[in-house]
Structures are given as C-alpha cells and as structure tokens.
Amino acid sequence: MTDAKKILIIGGYGKVALLATPKLVKLGHDLTSLIRNPEQAPDIEASGSTPLVRDLTALDVDDWAELESQFDVVVWSAGSGGKGGASDTYAIDRDGALASIDGLKKLAEDGKKVPRYLMVSYLGSVNHTVDPEHAFYPYADSKKTVDEHLLDSGLEHLILAPAALTLEPSHGGEVIENTSDAAAGRKTSRELVAEVIVEMATREQLPEEKILPFVDGGTPASEF
Template sequence: MRLERLLAGRGDGAAGIIRRPEQASDLLAAGAEPVVCDLESASVDEVARHLEGADAAVFAAGAGPGSGTARKETVDRDAAVLLADAAEQAGVRRFLIVSSMGANAGLEGTPDGMDPVFASYLRAKGAADDAVRARTALDWTVLRPGRLTDDHGTGRVRLAAETGRADVTRDDVAAVLVALLDEPRTAGLTLELVGGETPIPEAVASVAG
C-alpha cells in the first residue's frame, strides 16, 4: 500500500488490484480505490476494463513467502504478463514492473546453496521481465530491488543498471517507483535498486540522463 499512499497523498487517483474484498480497507485507508480482481484467473479483457483511462500501470504483486513453484509461475510470471497484455489492450503505455535482483529466465537447475523454490522465483521473474521488455507498445521500466526490509525509508538509494547486492527498504522502493513514473526518460531501462547515499530525485535523474 506504500505506493498507493504516496500517489494519493500528492493528489493522484490511485487504484490497487486485490484478490479478496476484505483486503479493501487497507487500500481505502491509503486513499486508493480497491479493485477486486484475481490476476490468477482473470481474462485480459476483464483486467483491461479496470485499466481503462489509467496513465500508468505498475506490477508489484508476488506469490509471497511460503508459496510453492506453481504460484511463482502463476503470479510472479503469468500475472505480470497478463497485466502487460491488459495494459496494451487498454492503451496504457507506461508500465513499471517490480522484479528481483538476480531474475533470470535462463537459470538452470538450482545453484549450490539456493532454495529450489527461490530458483523457480528467479526464473519466473526473469521470464516476466523478458515478456515485458519485448513489447514495443509499452513504455516499460523494470525495477530490480535488493533484499526488501520494513525499516523506515531513508530517501537515499543507489539506482543503476548494476548496483551489487544490498538491502533496500520497501518505503524507498515505493518512492523510487513514483519518481520513475514521473520521468519518461527511464522507459526502456532495467535498473537495480539498493539503499545508498543519493537522494531519490537525483538517483532517478542520473539514470534518465
């Protein structure tokens, strides 16, 4: 809800897709419109109707901890592709996808020391990224954060094509997403994001320049 809260707080009309009606209160508290739609079962036409009139779409969903390989594919991969399909159909050009550092559709097997489900997650995220980046009808940006934390945001990050591995707060990820939405010159970029020393506006301006 962090992204919706930031957008609503500056006067933008924000909406968030949720699976269950009981999740609506959190979005309403953030100042956003709840849209009940299960991206694991919805059609492109259904999602496109929800996107009509939007200026941008952001895919930030995830199967979450405790989910197995199957849901990494149906949520982290397929739902992202579905939202991209729907954005194209609805004529929403600006599209941001929150991916993961290390996402790689071509990852073979399970690297030593890595959980097999996490390897599936990286493959699913990589496949979603590739599907989005192949589209010419979308002004896409792929954002790959490091390990997410619930600490308070600092407003300072490192944002680049390659950053090296480190943590980043969810607050700062949301703030970077807002800044990316405001900067059309970041379309066509795949960016890694970790905590750092550069104020977010400067970090985004740097990659856009």
C-alpha cells in the same frame, strides 16, 4: 506540480504498495488498488485508495486490456510471497504478470491509449543463476520470463530492480549494475522502492535504460 494521474497498483495490499499508495495520494493522484481478499478493503480505503477486488489469476488478456485502459499508470507490485508453492508462484508472478503485459500490448494493437507500466522485480532477474532445485527458483524463473517479455514488448515501461528488501526507513539510494554479483550483500528499503514508484509513476519521461537496479544509499529517488 505533476498533473494528477489515475494509477492502478496491482497487489495493493503488499508492503511496498501500502507504502507507495499514501505518498501518491498525498500528491493528488487517483489510486485504485487491486486486491484478492475483500477483507483488506477497509485498509486500502484508509490509505486513500479505491479497492478493486479481483483474482488476478482469473483475468485473461481481454480482461486486463479492459481494466488497464482506464488508467494512466499501472504498477505491478503483486507476488505470491512464496505462499502456495511453485504452482501459485507461476500462476501469479509469471502467468498473471504476462497476461497484464499482453493486455497493454492489445491496447496498443487496437490503437488505444496505453498506460505507463512499472514492474517491481529484483536485482539481477534477467541473468540469474539460481539452481532449479532451489526453493527460490520458481520465483526467479518467473521474474526472468516476465522481465524479458516486458523488455521485448515495445511498451513504455520500467523494471524496478531492488536488492534484498528490508523494513528499514529510506535514506535514499544508489543505482548500481544489474547483476547478482553487484547485489551480493546489498539491501534495499521497501520505503525506497515506494519512493522510486512515486518518482517513476509521475515524472515526465522514464530513464532510457529499462531496468533500474538500485540499493540503499544517499541519493534521492528524484535523481535516479
């Protein structure tokens, strides 16, 4: 049995986060879910997590450092979801995520305990070729910037890189190459992403490769 951990899930009301939360709670971990809308708090509580109502776009590096210092694991599962246009995408998916990473770097610089950091991204983020005129570009640009910053951070981290997400049940997965070509036509169950979060939040050591690209398959997340 893995020792109980204090885990912060940023974007706690997202579909993946709501699938991962009860799985982690069932294993005996102490969950806190950062959300922006207080009306979501009852659903968070029903999932077994403690709601924390904060606007992540209003948090600076010091705020993040203070918040993250309370946890053993931090999971970034937030995103604008395409709402609010490019400005909201950059504010949440890029600037908010960068500040959360820099909060951890500040903890390290101050000689304090630094939690493990899991970033939910997408397959091929660091080598995307999305046209700047395409509606998906602000998200792709944000994720590339954040993932490259995290890879250069020196922090204990892992970037989870699923393909196009579905609501299908998980039957396991497959680790593949982290390229857009490899991802073409492939799908990843959100439930599988949740299973990978649970596995990587609680295992003793993370994989040596700091980007984990995976799609639906037949291998359990425990063997990733």
